Amino acid sequence: MEISMKDDSESNKKKGLSRRGFIQSVAAGGAALGLDWTLGKQTEARTVQKNTICITVNGRPYELGIGNQAGEVAESQTLVQTLRDVLGLTGTKTCCDRGECGSCTVLLDGKAVLSCSTLTVACDGKEVLTIEGLKDPVTGALHPVQQAFVEHDAIQCGMCTPGLVMSATALLKANQSPTEYEVREGISGNLCRCTGYVKYVEAVQTAAKRIRGGGNG
Amino acid sequence: MKTFKHVNAKTTAEACTIMEKYKGQAKLIAGGMDLVGSLKDEIMPDYPQMVVNIKTIPGLDYVREDAGVLKIGALTKLSDIASSDVLKKRYQSLQQAAHAVASPQIRNMATIGGNLCQNVRCWYYRSPNSLGGRVFCLRKGGDTCYAQNGDNRYHAILKGGPCFAVYPSDTAVALTALKAKIVTARPRGGRTIPIGKLYTQTGTILESDEMVKGIEIPKPKEGAQEKFIKFRLRSALDFAIVSVATVLVKEGEVCKEATIALGGVAPVPLRATKAEELIKGKPVNQEIVERVALTALEDAEPLSMNAYKVEIAKTCIKRAFLT
Numbered sequence: 309m310e311i312s313m314k315d316d317s318e319s320n321k322k323k324g325l326s327r328r329g330f331i332q333s334v335a336a337g338g339a340a341l342g343l344d345w346t347l348g349k350q351t352e353a354r355t356v357q358k359n360t361i362c363i364t365v366n367g368r369p370y371e372l373g374i375g376n377q378a379g380e381v382a383e384s385q386t387l388v389q390t391l392r393d394v395l396g397l398t399g400t401k402t403c404c405d406r407g408e409c410g411s412c413t414v415l416l417d418g419k420a421v422l423s424c425s426t427l428t429v430a431c432d433g434k435e436v437l438t439i440e441g442l443k444d445p446v447t448g449a450l451h452p453v454q455q456a457f458v459e460h461d462a463i464q465c466g467m468c469t470p471g472l473v474m475s476a477t478a479l480l481k482a483n484q485s486p487t488e489y490e491v492r493e494g495i496s497g498n499l500c501r502c503t504g505y506v507k508y509v510e511a512v513q514t515a516a517k518r519i520r521g522g523g524n525g
Numbered sequence: 526m527k528t529f530k531h532v533n534a535k536t537t538a539e540a541c542t543i544m545e546k547y548k549g550q551a552k553l554i555a556g557g558m559d560l561v562g563s564l565k566d567e568i569m570p571d572y573p574q575m576v577v578n579i580k581t582i583p584g585l586d587y588v589r590e591d592a593g594v595l596k597i598g599a600l601t602k603l604s605d606i607a608s609s610d611v612l613k614k615r616y617q618s619l620q621q622a623a624h625a626v627a628s629p630q631i632r633n634m635a636t637i638g639g640n641l642c643q644n645v646r647c648w649y650y651r652s653p654n655s656l657g658g659r660v661f662c663l664r665k666g667g668d669t670c671y672a673q674n675g676d677n678r679y680h681a682i683l684k685g686g687p688c689f690a691v692y693p694s695d696t697a698v699a700l701t702a703l704k705a706k707i708v709t710a711r712p713r714g715g716r717t718i719p720i721g722k723l724y725t726q727t728g729t730i731l732e733s734d735e736m737v738k739g740i741e742i743p744k745p746k747e748g749a750q751e752k753f754i755k756f757r758l759r760s761a762l763d764f765a766i767v768s769v770a771t772v773l774v775k776e777g778e779v780c781k782e783a784t785i786a787l788g789g790v791a792p793v794p795l796r797a798t799k800a801e802e803l804i805k806g807k808p809v810n811q812e813i814v815e816r817v818a819l820t821a822l823e824d825a826e827p828l829s830m831n832a833y834k835v836e837i838a839k840t841c842i843k844r845a846f847l848t
Contacts, residue, residue, distance in 0.1 A: 376528060383531035383576070386561070406562045408762065410630060419604075419633040425561040426634070427554070429531050430578055475629065496761030497628025 361432035365395060366441030374429055381428055388412045388423035391438060399439035399470045410498035413471035414438050420478035420497075439470035442477065452515040453477050460511035464502035472498045476512045484520050488513070526565045529573050533581040537710035537738055540577050545712050545734035551575040553736055555600060556634040558627070559643045566653035570665060585638075585738065588612065595742040599638030603696070604629070606637060616742060618751035618770050622699035625755045628762050638737040640696045641707065642729060645792075646764055647672055647680065647690035664688045664727050678830040679766065682838070684791040685826065688727050691789050693764045697724070698788035699753050701796060702770035705742045711735040724793035746774045746782075752845040756789075756837055765789040767834055769841040773809070780804045785821060785845075790838055797821035800842075809846055818842040 359374050361381075372390070373380040381390055388405075391397045391414070401411040405424045412424040415437040423436075442451040450458070453476045463469050472495055479486060479494030486494060491512045492505070500508065534540035544551050552573040554560050560576075563569065579585075585600035588609045595616055597606065606612065607624035626632055626640065644650070645664065649671040652660040661667040672680045672689045680689040700720050707723050709715040712734055723729050731737070745751065750773045757763035768788035774781045783804050785797040800821035807813045818839035825835045 382528050384526050384528045384564075386526075405565065407558060407631065410628065413630055420630045421634050422558075422630045425557055427531065427557065427561070427576075427578075430533075430554075430557075430580060478629070493761070494629060497630045 361429060363390075363428070363431045363433075364435045365391070365397065366436070366438060367445070370395065372428070383427070383429050385428050386424055387414070387416075387426040387428050387431060387436070390428040391423060391436070397438050397440050401467055401470060403467060408499070409468075409471075410475065411468055411471040413474040413498065415474055415478060418478075418481070420475050422497075437474070439473055442473065451477065452518045453480065453512065456511040456515040456518070457508070460507045460514065462503065462507035462511045468498055468500040468502075472500065472508060476508075476515065479512070480516055480519055484516060486512070486516060491516075526561075527567070527572055529564075530575045531578060532575065533578045535581060535583075537579075537582060537585075537715075537736060538712070540579050540582065540736055541710055541712050541734050543575065543577050544736070547573075547575050549733045551577055553577050553579050555579050555636040555639045556602070556631075558631050558635045559639060563644065563651075566651070566655070566659075568651055568654065568659050568665075570659070570661065579736065590744075593744045595744070597637060597740045597742075599737045599739055600636045602633060603627075603635045603637060603640060604632040606696075607632060615745060615749075616703065616751070618753040618772070619696065619699045619703060619742070621753040622695040622755075622768075622770065625695050625753070625765075625768075637696055637740065640694050641700070641723070641740075642731070642737060643694055645688075645690035646693050649675065650690060662688075664690065673828065676830060677828040680828055680831055681791050682825045682827045682831055682834045683787070683795060683822070684726075684793065684824075685828070686726070688792050689828065690792055692724060692791065692793050693789075694794070695753075695755060695765060695768055695788065697794045698765075698768050698786045699751075699770045700740065700742065701786035701794040702751070702772050702784045703742045703745065704784065705740050707737055708739040708741060709735050710738045717741070720794070721796060726792045745772055749774045754841045754845055756841055767838045767841050769838070769845045771842075771845040773846065775809060778808045778810070780807055780809050785817075785842065787821065787838060787842075790825075790834060797842075799823075804846075811847065814843050814846045817846065 360371050361374060362369055362371050376382055388400055388402050391400050400414055400423055402424055403409045403411040407422050407425040412422050413420050414423045417434050453473050457463055475495050475498050491509050550573055552560060554576050585598040587598040588601055588611050589596055590611060603623045603626050607620055612620040649660045649662050650664055663670045670687060670689050681691050705720045707718045707720055752771045755765045755768045757766050765788050767790060770786040772784045783801050785800055787795040787797055800817045803820050804817050821842055822835050822838055827835060
């Protein structure tokens with residue numbers, strides 16, 4: 309991973325390590341060691357102690373200390389906060405933060421849920437799948453739903469998109485031949501202010517066809 | 526959001542004991558679909574010190590028929606109720622009600638116990654503390670209902686007062702028509718409460734150390750027809766403007782007995798008992814059903830902005846019987 313420090317003017321050059329430089333070097337160091345920059349620790353499954361929880365995100369287990377000290381996850385922290393601010397997985401969005409818009413949708417043990425309304429501390433032992441975890445881990449190919457969204461030009465600003473992709477993925481896992489009504493119902497928990505949903509619905513139907521035909525769904 | 530202690534309860538006894546110990550300073554969390562939003566907005570004057578997770582209590586997630594009684598555990602997710610095979614032939618009004626709630630994601634997390642205990646959606650009650658301070662309305666212990674003389678377009682047209690918010694639960698309306706009973710757990714012994722007695726004008730009769738454990742629904746009579754209608758502006762996410770649940774037993778074209786429950790019109794789910802008496806023994810035709818709808822709404826006292834609900838409620842009742 310290439311990190312570059314952009315510093316436009318000579319007079320702004322400071323001696324020593326700026327805060328931004330420190331954060332970037334930690335990230336670079338973490339990446340170099342094969343760990344994502346995170347306040348948690350990547351770990352193999354082992355007996356979890358009282359004040360830690362273990363959640364698996366996109367196939368990788370993370371052990372998180374629970375508490376109010378620096379570097380710990382507070383009991384009141386929501387899953388979306390942990391995903392974005394602790395684990396650096398910013399694909400999942402926080403738009404309304406009130407459980408009304410669906411932009412924070414992730415799959416928790418295979419079910420579409422609102423991560424803004426889920427307490428991280430209650431996810432001990434659970435598996436989370438975010439938008440970052442959808443692509444083929446070997447080939448890097450997009451998931452059929454993602455690919456169809458791109459081909460159908462369904463995306464405008466992109467803010468609703470990760471949540472919509474996760475809801476559509478969950479829908480197609482449960483129902484590989486949804487009618488148009490069932491598609492609309494399946495994504496009814498995801499609001500989009502840009503598009504009017506038409507191309508999203510068509511794209512989900514395209515993805516369904518491909519998944520039925522043997523694509524990875 | 527502001528922090529709190531969190532504990533995973535392993536039994537109902539443990540959960541209730543913690544609630545008792547914290548004397549109102551603890552809250553139960555199941556799906557969290559109501560609680561988390563309420564805590565983020567700090568709508569209540571007290572913030573809990575402790576949040577008790579009851580999702581970790583085993584054995585409260587079930588849908589089963591047991592000697593002619595349908596039993597549902599309080600922790601059963603709405604999505605499971607919406608897709609359960611047990612509810613496809615009988616109790617479909619409950620299945621339809623569960624399916625009508627919110628969105629797929631919310632149904633995946635929300636439990637029926639939580640749906641039955643949720644707080645009202647009145648926009649004065651729900652006003653966030655961050656925008657100029659929360660509204661300390663009558664329902665929270667203050668002395669004014671701001672909706673009564675304010676923007677009351679979504680508020681009660683029947684049995685309103687002193688609080689005029691409407692009870693928002695769809696499953697409560699279906700369960701009221703099905704004459705369900707609510708089974709609770711409590712340190713000094715739980716109780717079985719007929720759903721008609723569960724709700725008050727400002728909340729429920731549940732004590733601060735009491736939790737809902739399960740729901741029991743007697744088997745409807747053979748051939749009973751169940752209907753659940755939810756009128757709202759959007760096809761998803763919206764709460765009901767008006768909802769109606771009916772259970773109708775006919776002999777030929779004549780009604781032997783009927784139950785009619787109304788939602789979105791009063792601070793509690795309402796049984797339209799006078800209308801139920803009216804239709805008993807009469808043919809279920811246009812003329813009689815018109816009178817049923819009129820009778821069910823004859824005591825309506827609309828506020829300044831919600832009279833439109835009266836006609837919608839009448840139409841929903843007619844649709845429930847005639848379509």
